[in-house]
Amino acid sequence: MTDERTYxxxxxxxxxxxxLHSLANETLHSDLPTETPPLKPSALLEAFGRxxxxxxxxLGATDIPENEKAVQAEFLDLYYRGLANGMRPESQDYMPIVGDHQPLVDMAFLADGILRGGDRMIDDMPEDVQDDFLYALQLTAQIKPYESNWVLFSVLVEIMRWKLDDPAYSQQKIDTLLQKMMQWYRGDGIYGDGQNVHVDYYNSYVIHPLLVDAVTYYSDAYTRSIRDVVxxxxARYAATLERVISPEGTFPVLGRSITYRFGAFHALAQAAWQHNLPENVAPSQVRAALTAVIQRTITATDMFDANGWLNIGFYGxxxxxxxxxxxxxxVYLCNTVFLPLGLPVSDPFWADPAKDWTAKAIYGNAPVPRDEPVNY
Incomplete structure (x- = not known):
């Protein structure tokens, strides 16, 4: 366990x-690579938010190993400095909101990360930085989402506004957009991305994680009414994701945005972190499976460029x-695989002996429970 967590x-x-270091030093605009100069305006917010x-x-955990505490304190400081630089219009790393739809996506990812981190992500936010951040959220809220998973980005932006005590946030908008997403459910843990179902990982990149967090961090009559089924x-979709991991730690290269790499397991990592795995999926088998995925992906010799930045790709x-x-x-959405680092080392995810995940057990000729659809 210790070696795996350290890894x-x-x-x-x-x-x-x-x-985090570049943004805190106000050099992200100059440091972040680009395939086709100039750098896309939304790229800074994408890297930071994801x-x-x-x-x-x-970042928000209070029960972590001693060897992680100094880095956590450093990264919290970098986060606060980076947020200040990203939201301040005079900054070299200012993250403009107007003129593009993309900021809706990544302000929502940023908001979701802050909500996940709890009070430690907000308590030390200087008043001027909070004012700038809230103003950016208000501008973002004016962006109309596409009729797709994007409705959830608008929901998370509104929830962040509520968290920061913005009296103009819209409960009606939250409920209306959540109702729309719930209407796109197609069964057996799969939502449509809008009216259509796509063979990709967007149920994991966005849909399940943001739906779960919406009903976790915001409570009104409607969110309470759908919380259990969400x-x-x-949990059902997390079980499906666990089963697609091969004995070697590879997984199918399917659909849009596959360059998010192991971000494809966002929903599985979240279910493990929030103790929402189904009964027949042990936390320690998820740890073993995700470790194998991370290790297999990292073996690509050119996943990073010479300066340590992620290259665009799936394997390299x-x-x-x-x-x-x-x-x-x-491509920094791959960081979502690390959600279980928020669990203490005493949690079964880290503490229990490694267990073969489903595909590894099957190819080892071990007994494995049947996979059966669900109707909720």
């Missing part, structure tokens, strides 16, 4: 450190695999 911790640092989305639980569907440097909306900031 996760070291890998998380390797990926997140360039983003990094914080994955690190939030660990958790149940997320494969920029042709990225859609037109993918840039070097986008």
């Amino acid at each position: 996760w911790f070291d890998t998380m640092q390797r990926i997140a450190s360039p983003v 990094t914080i989305c994955g690190l939030g639980p660990w 958790y149940q569907r997320a 440097n494969q920029p042709t695999m990225g859609e037109g909306y993918i840039n070097h900031g986008s």
